[in-house]
Every structure is written in C-alpha cells, then in structure tokens.
Amino acid sequence: MQDRHENRNIYFKELSITSRNYFIPYIQCWHPVEATMNVLEIGCGEGGNLLPFSEIGCNTTGVDLAESRIKDARTFFNESHTKGEFIASDIFKLKKLNRSFDIIICHDVLEHITRKELFLSDLSKYLKPQGIVFISFPAWQMPFGGHQQICRNRILSHLPFIHLLPVSIYRLLLKVFKVDADCIKELLSIKKTSVSIESFERLIRKTNLSILNRQLWFINPHYEIKFGLPPYKLNHTISQIPYLRDFASTSCFYLLKEKE
Structure with missing residues (x-):
C-alpha cells in the first residue's frame, strides 16, 4: 500500500494536479470549461478532481458514498479557500440535486459499480442540454486493473x-x-464489477448517451505525479484492436453526450 492510500491529503493534492493538467485540457478540446458552469463529480472522494474547476470559478458539487471522504473534502476545500458542495449519498438513492450540470465527472468509479447500465442511463437526468460527461477507468485486463x-x-x-x-x-x-x-x-x-473497453462501449450503446471522443493511455496521466512517468497515449493502431488494447490501456478517457 502506498502512502497516498493512508494520507488522503496527499491523494487530494495529487488528484487536483492531474485534473488541472490533464482532465480539464482534455475536456476543453470538446467543451468549454468556464466560470459559473455547474460541475458534478460522482464518486468524488476527497474532491481533488473538483478543486481546479472550483478555482476557475465553476459551481462544483461532489457526491460520494463514504461520509468520511465527504468530511475530508469539505475540510480540504476550506483549507484551499475554495467553494464546493459535497453530499454523502448513494447516487442511486439521491432523489434530487438542486441544479443540472454542464459537466459530469466519473473518474475511476465505474469499475466499482455493479449496476453500470442503470448508472450510465441515469446520468442524463443530471445533465444540461449540450452538457458533457467525462468518464475514466482502467481497463480490467491491464497489469494492475484489479487494484x-x-x-x-x-x-x-x-x-x-x-x-x-x-x-x-x-x-x-x-x-x-x-x-x-x-x-x-x-x-x-x-x-x-470489472469493466473492459468492449463492455463499456456495449453498455453505452444501450443508453441515450453516445461517445464523443475516446482516448486510451498506455501510461496513465496520473502516473506522472504518482511515479514520475510522463503520460503516453496508446498507439493508434493498437487502440483499434478489440481486447488486445485492454491489456495496454492503463486509463481510458471518454467524453459522452446525449444522443441527438
């Protein structure tokens, strides 16, 4: 077990760096990220991914099952002098949020969810028209896909x-x-509850969401702050080969939108 798994403040800061350097720029290639936009993260943990959005001036909301993580998120945001709303709840039992969202983030969460099709289908009810969903997950077959x-x-x-x-x-x-x-x-x-690239894309086809963009990573962008390894995109040819690509994809980035 690494120190970051016990010292959650370290993990919070590391996630904020990766979000600022890689998640936001990736989203911005397809959708603006601007002040006053509403941003929701499902499975937010301590809220590290949301911190850079809040610093930009977005209205950030985080939902997580673990009350201890939500408590830490509130503490870390206060210490960072930033604003965010954090809710301890099962997303399946959350009846209503007080706003709809321009951007929804689901980072390294999907592989822990049992009812994936229902989860993905429900995202639309939180999404503004023309809104976007950013999902990332490790392909199950990659070397450490089992966590x-x-x-x-x-x-x-x-x-x-x-x-x-x-x-x-x-x-x-x-x-x-x-x-x-x-x-x-x-x-x-x-x-x-593992998820592969193929199973994820089959699930998306059953929902009212469509894939706007996919980026597979041979070296996960988060490994830069964790291990000092520069991020590296998966070779384009390999990324087109079903099943083989799963073994080499340490992180899978997807942008989703509602079907037209």
Whole structure:
C-alpha cells in the first residue's frame, strides 16, 4: 500500500494536479470549461478532481458514498479557500440535486459499480442540454486493473495481472500472502464489477448517451505525479484492436453526450 492510500491529503493534492493538467485540457478540446458552469463529480472522494474547476470559478458539487471522504473534502476545500458542495449519498438513492450540470465527472468509479447500465442511463437526468460527461477507468485486463496496489504486502501489491486468475486461485493467493479479510473482500468485489473497453462501449450503446471522443493511455496521466512517468497515449493502431488494447490501456478517457 502506498502512502497516498493512508494520507488522503496527499491523494487530494495529487488528484487536483492531474485534473488541472490533464482532465480539464482534455475536456476543453470538446467543451468549454468556464466560470459559473455547474460541475458534478460522482464518486468524488476527497474532491481533488473538483478543486481546479472550483478555482476557475465553476459551481462544483461532489457526491460520494463514504461520509468520511465527504468530511475530508469539505475540510480540504476550506483549507484551499475554495467553494464546493459535497453530499454523502448513494447516487442511486439521491432523489434530487438542486441544479443540472454542464459537466459530469466519473473518474475511476465505474469499475466499482455493479449496476453500470442503470448508472450510465441515469446520468442524463443530471445533465444540461449540450452538457458533457467525462468518464475514466482502467481497463480490467491491464497489469494492475484489479487494484492490487491497495494491498499492504509489498510483493503482492507489485505483482501484475494476478487479478486475471480464476477467483478460487486469486482468493487463495491473497490468503497465502496474508491479505486482511476486508481487503480480500474489496479486491474480489472489483473483480466482479470489472469493466473492459468492449463492455463499456456495449453498455453505452444501450443508453441515450453516445461517445464523443475516446482516448486510451498506455501510461496513465496520473502516473506522472504518482511515479514520475510522463503520460503516453496508446498507439493508434493498437487502440483499434478489440481486447488486445485492454491489456495496454492503463486509463481510458471518454467524453459522452446525449444522443441527438
């Protein structure tokens, strides 16, 4: 387990840097990001992704299941002298938000959601006409698509592709390395709710959303602040090859809009 998984202030600051340097510029290629715009993040955690939007002057709202994360978000925003509204709730149980949104962000959240089709279909009810959705997720088959980096065991947290093992063998391996029960439960849950590029695009076709743009990354932009690795886009030819591209896509950026 890395320090950022325990020190959430570090994680908050790192996410804000990646959002400022990569998420916002990517969105701006297709949609303006301007003061007074309404921005919603679902699965906001401590709110790091939203901080640069707030600094621009956007009206930011974050929703997350974990009350502790929402509490931290409010604290970190106050310390940064920025404004944001944060709500501790299951998005499926949230009956109403007090505004519709120009931009909706779902960063590294989709791979944790069971009812993906319902989740994606429901995004439209929060979206303004001509609004846009930014979704990013790690392709399941990529080396650390199982999130094994959250393990405290240093060996196990650095073993690539182990999440692709059959469930019984994967569980046994985790127990052999003495991973605690809660961590095993989380890792097996992620395995159950995993998402690939192909499964995601099939789901989108079932909703009233369409893909405006897709950018696959061989080196995730967030790795720049985490590991000092410069971001690198996936080779165009490989990005067009179904299933093979999943093994090489450490992050998948999508911009979605409502179908016309």
